[in-house]
Amino acid sequence: MKVRIKNWTGVASWRWIANDDNCGICRMAFDGCCPDCKLPGDDCPLVWGQCSHCFHMHCIVKWLQSQTVNQQCPMCRQEWKFNNK
Amino acid sequence: MDKLKAIFPVVTDNYTLCDMPASEIEEDEFNAMVEFTETANIVVPIQNMIVNRTEDILRDKIVPQFWSFFKKNDFSRTGFQKFYNAVKYLHDSYTSFYHIYDRLLLFRKRTNLKKPIYEHTCPHSALRLILRAILFSYYYLEHDNIIKEFYEAALKMEDSEGDHHCIILEDNMDCNCLHSFNETNRKLGEMHLLEPLVGQDLTDVIYNYTHSHIQKICKDSFDTNYIWTLEKWLKNVVLNWLGKIYCHDTSPGDDPMLMFNNKLTNFLYNSYTKIRIDQLFNIIIEYPESLPALSDLRDALPKTDLKPLLTETLQKAMETRLLHPGVSTPDILTAYVAAIRSLKVLDSTGLLLETVTQPVHQYLRSREDTVRCVVSSLTEEGPNDLAYELVNGEAVRIDENTPTDDDDENWECWIPDPIDSAPSKSCAIRKTSDIISMLVNVYGSKELFVNEYRTLLADRLLSQYNCDTEKEIMYLELLKLRFGESQLHYCEVMLKDIANSKRINQYIKQDAEYRESDIPLNAMIVSAQFWPPFKEEKLELHNEVTEQIKKYTEAFETLKGSRTLCWKNHLGVVDIEIELAGRTTSYSVTPVQATVAMYFQDKGTWELEELSKVMQCPPTILRRKIGFWQSHGIIAETSSDVFSIQEDQENKDVNVQEDIFVEDYEAESAMASARDQREEELHTFWSYIVGMLMNLDTLPLERIHQMLKMFAFQGPTIECSIQELKVFLDRKVREHHLIYSNGYYKLPK
Numbered sequence: 161m162k163v164r165i166k167n168w169t170g171v172a173s174w175r176w177i178a179n180d181d182n183c184g185i186c187r188m189a190f191d192g193c194c195p196d197c198k199l200p201g202d203d204c205p206l207v208w209g210q211c212s213h214c215f216h217m218h219c220i221v222k223w224l225q226s227q228t229v230n231q232q233c234p235m236c237r238q239e240w241k242f243n244n245k
Numbered sequence: 246m247d248k249l250k251a252i253f254p255v256v257t258d259n260y261t262l263c264d265m266p267a268s269e270i271e272e273d274e275f276n277a278m279v280e281f282t283e284t285a286n287i288v289v290p291i292q293n294m295i296v297n298r299t300e301d302i303l304r305d306k307i308v309p310q311f312w313s314f315f316k317k318n319d320f321s322r323t324g325f326q327k328f329y330n331a332v333k334y335l336h337d338s339y340t341s342f343y344h345i346y347d348r349l350l351l352f353r354k355r356t357n358l359k360k361p362i363y364e365h366t367c368p369h370s371a372l373r374l375i376l377r378a379i380l381f382s383y384y385y386l387e388h389d390n391i392i393k394e395f396y397e398a399a400l401k402m403e404d405s406e407g408d409h410h411c412i413i414l415e416d417n418m419d420c421n422c423l424h425s426f427n428e429t430n431r432k433l434g435e436m437h438l439l440e441p442l443v444g445q446d447l448t449d450v451i452y453n454y455t456h457s458h459i460q461k462i463c464k465d466s467f468d469t470n471y472i473w474t475l476e477k478w479l480k481n482v483v484l485n486w487l488g489k490i491y492c493h494d495t496s497p498g499d500d501p502m503l504m505f506n507n508k509l510t511n512f513l514y515n516s517y518t519k520i521r522i523d524q525l526f527n528i529i530i531e532y533p534e535s536l537p538a539l540s541d542l543r544d545a546l547p548k549t550d551l552k553p554l555l556t557e558t559l560q561k562a563m564e565t566r567l568l569h570p571g572v573s574t575p576d577i578l579t580a581y582v583a584a585i586r587s588l589k590v591l592d593s594t595g596l597l598l599e600t601v602t603q604p605v606h607q608y609l610r611s612r613e614d615t616v617r618c619v620v621s622s623l624t625e626e627g628p629n630d631l632a633y634e635l636v637n638g639e640a641v642r643i644d645e646n647t648p649t650d651d652d653d654e655n656w657e658c659w660i661p662d663p664i665d666s667a668p669s670k671s672c673a674i675r676k677t678s679d680i681i682s683m684l685v686n687v688y689g690s691k692e693l694f695v696n697e698y699r700t701l702l703a704d705r706l707l708s709q710y711n712c713d714t715e716k717e718i719m720y721l722e723l724l725k726l727r728f729g730e731s732q733l734h735y736c737e738v739m740l741k742d743i744a745n746s747k748r749i750n751q752y753i754k755q756d757a758e759y760r761e762s763d764i765p766l767n768a769m770i771v772s773a774q775f776w777p778p779f780k781e782e783k784l785e786l787h788n789e790v791t792e793q794i795k796k797y798t799e800a801f802e803t804l805k806g807s808r809t810l811c812w813k814n815h816l817g818v819v820d821i822e823i824e825l826a827g828r829t830t831s832y833s834v835t836p837v838q839a840t841v842a843m844y845f846q847d848k849g850t851w852e853l854e855e856l857s858k859v860m861q862c863p864p865t866i867l868r869r870k871i872g873f874w875q876s877h878g879i880i881a882e883t884s885s886d887v888f889s890i891q892e893d894q895e896n897k898d899v900n901v902q903e904d905i906f907v908e909d910y911e912a913e914s915a916m917a918s919a920r921d922q923r924e925e926e927l928h929t930f931w932s933y934i935v936g937m938l939m940n941l942d943t944l945p946l947e948r949i950h951q952m953l954k955m956f957a958f959q960g961p962t963i964e965c966s967i968q969e970l971k972v973f974l975d976r977k978v979r980e981h982h983l984i985y986s987n988g989y990y991k992l993p994k
């Protein structure tokens with residue numbers, strides 16, 4: 161018997177490689193999107209800080225804008241620096 | 246005195262009709278008689294004597310003789326002949342009296358007698374009064390049937406088309422029965438007996454005849470307007486015929502034809518409406534072909550007072566024909582939609598619709614698959630044409646606070662609005678103009694509806710990689726108009742996922758780093774948060790596929806930084822080609838089935854247990870999946886739990902390239918449906934129910950529900966309405982886990 165696969169359409173769900181499931185700021189799932197967005201993934205990306213915490217990009221940007229004095233990570237209170245890995 | 250007897254032979258003791266004066270009395274003879282009576286002063290006694298004798302003769306002889314014509318045991322004549330003869334006899338006698346009363350009239354003039362006879366100054370009127378009074382004091386019971394037979398035969402003849410073929414004496418071609426008929430009516434008219442003697446029977450005959458005529462015409466034929474034709478028939482045939490009878494009626498009073506006209510027109514409408522009401526369920530089912538019948542009914546109904554009957558009858562018909570376990574939910578929905586459309590024709594206020602469909606709502610709610618059926622008929626072409634409604638119907642936004650009728654259990658207490666409530670007001674409250682809104686409101690929750698739609702959409706998208714997303718997007722846009730953007734946002738993401746997947750597949754395939762082996766792989770990459778939960782199933786794919794998947798995942802990770810893929814191995818579609826014994830066949834199968842085939846390519850014989858371990862698939866499920874290849878003659882169970890490829894195909898057509906595309910996409914949802922989840926919850930009650938019935942032997946539904954409420958419904962989510970419990974228990978009965986009789990459930994022995 162010879163079997164030939166002409167086409168295999170599989171199903172997969174995508175997810176962010178992050179050490180948590182939810183955004184520490186908005187509490188929404190990373191694989192979902194921030195409260196201001198409608199579409200997940202490319203449209204509502206994640207960003208990592210050098211402290212290794214990560215958030216929805218829109219969430220951390222909003223957070224940082226609200227912080228007038230120090231730009232701190234809302235989780236560990238270290239100074240926030242984007243980690244462009 | 247002899248002269249008197251000659252002039253008024255009626256006064257003689259042995260007067261018979263044959264003694265009727267043969268010729269006119271000489272003028273002077275009459276004058277002599279007048280003179281004599283005046284001198285003897287016996288004018289009044291003479292008149293009294295004539296009247297008394299008339300009464301005696303009528304009572305003793307003529308009337309009994311007349312009624313004797315109707316005797317039942319005379320089989321020698323038809324009813325037509327009997328009645329004809331009876332009237333002929335009566336009229337002959339009447340004519341004899343009439344001549345005598347001519348003389349009485351003259352006598353009264355000459356003697357200037359003013360004393361009335363029974364308050365009549367006209368002797369002839371008095372004669373007819375006496376005749377009538379005596380005639381009906383001897384009522385003979387059999388006569389009704391004979392009179393009916395007489396008129397029925399004549400009416401049938403009148404209504405028969407073409408030649409006026411005699412149907413009374415069928416063997417006689419030149420029978421003058423029509424003449425006899427007219428003669429009889431004329432005689433009755435002369436005696437002023439038409440209405441008193443035959444009026445009621447004639448009316449009955451006409452009613453029966455009209456009713457069966459309508460029935461014959463309207464039987465099972467809903468696609469033609471009949472009201473106008475029937476009215477024309479009534480006028481041209483029945484009323485015209487009646488006119489020929491009643492033109493002989495000379496009695497004073499209201500015009501009988503006017504009375505008949507009104508009475509019969511009313512009867513026609515009533516009769517037609519009643520017949521249509523009895524057929525209404527079938528008429529509804531045949532919508533829109535039955536539109537003519539519906540518009541007839543709409544026009545006829547206001548002329549009758551049959552609206553309550555219509556409501557009651559239709560409701561009953563719906564219950565007996567539709568609302569029982571033997572009818573599938575799609576069929577109920579089809580009928581329901583047809584009912585909505587038809588009843589809108591009958592009654593634009595929606596009041597009727599609401600009343601009639603109330604039990605249907607209640608029933609549909611108790612069915613588990615209602616929402617699924619509604620949703621699938623909304624977005625697929627089917628007998629309901631709901632998709633058409635969605636595309637062409639006027640979009641009515643279904644608001645969260647739309648008053649629905651499901652917020653209480655005691656809908657029996659629901660009181661219909663008064664019939665005379667202003668239509669405009671009802672229209673404002675009711676959204677009956679929109680079928681989809683009505684259907685959604687059957688369930689009361691648009692959330693449930695949208696969830697079910699999402700599950701269906703997910704199934705469609707996952708089972709057909711190349712499904713028509715453009716059409717799906719169009720439906721989605723239309724649904725958004727009704728359900729609102731937010732409710733359907735998840736579905737939008739799902740459709741977007743599919744579009745993105747196609748782009749990513751293309752991109753990855755062009756990637757120089759990505760190498761595709763013998764397995765062309767495409768992925769449907771979903772945003773799990775937005776899709777309904779998938780059924781979890783374990784499956785170890787063939788390592789060739791696993792390898793390819795690994796490569797694909799790597800390519801994806803490179804493409805989309807910080808993101809990876811979690812594969813649902815058991816989901817997807819595989820197009821596979823199998824060459825066996827010189828025959829090549831194409832199939833479209835599930836990943837499990839494809840994996841089975843791939844393992845059998847590696848090794849011709851597998852023990853079930855062994856393959857189950859390799860594929861990490863439970864033996865029972867695996868056996869079913871192998872079953873697919875068995876049914877196509879690829880694999881056989883050679884001994885118990887041992888499967889082998891069937892190399893020795895009996896097929897003689899060697900080397901034939903066949904391209905049978907076998908679609909075997911198991912019609913099984915990839916989604917864990919709300920129903921499945923609910924099922925699991927209900928199963929937690931089952932042990933309680935078994936325990937109860939072991940202790941108490943038999944219990945009615947209400948009692949089981951009560952006890953579950955006390956002991957089993959503890960979590961906030963685990964609630965169960967009595968209807969839902971009934972559905973659950975009834976399924977247990979079907980599965981023979983329970984016995985139900987006389988309203989009580991018990992365990993089988």
Ligand SMILES: [Zn+2]
Nearest residue numbers: 183186216219
């Ligand atoms: Zn966030």
Ligand SMILES: [Zn+2]
Nearest residue numbers: 194197204218
């Ligand atoms: Zn965002």
Ligand SMILES: [Zn+2]
Nearest residue numbers: 211213233236
């Ligand atoms: Zn941090």
